[in-house]
Amino acid sequence: MGSDEGMSCSTSIPIDSSNLGFKLLKKHGWREGTGLGIAEQGRLEPVPAYIKKNKRGLGAERPKKAAVHPKSPGHFSDRKILKDGDKESMTERSKTLTG
Numbered sequence: 001m002g003s004d005e006g007m008s009c010s011t012s013i014p015i016d017s018s019n020l021g022f023k024l025l026k027k028h029g030w031r032e033g034t035g036l037g038i039a040e041q042g043r044l045e046p047v048p049a050y051i052k053k054n055k056r057g058l059g060a061e062r063p064k065k066a067a068v069h070p071k072s073p074g075h076f077s078d079r080k081i082l083k084d085g086d087k088e089s090m091t092e093r094s095k096t097l098t099g
Contacts, residue, residue: 014032015022025036036042052058 017023017026030036033044034040035044
């Protein structure tokens with residue numbers, strides 16, 4: 001199954017007349033070499049197919065990353081995010097609050 005031979009989406013390789021889709025189109029009045037639709041202006045080539053490589057549903061997009069919001073001024077995780085100057089002022093503030 002690793003080969004793509006014989007899996008062409010082109011009219012250069014005609015669809016076999018035993019194909020179910022071919023039979024349905026013929027039953028509804030389609031003629032080979034003409035486009036789909038009442039004015040025969042539609043597609044001549046089959047719709048290209050591809051294999052999904054992720055496990056998300058059809059039409060799903062990549063999830064957006066959540067914004068990081070500080071919980072409180074004295075919270076430990078905030079100290080990791082803050083710049084060096086801000087970190088010093090946070091340390092001083094926490095000392096005044098605790099002691």
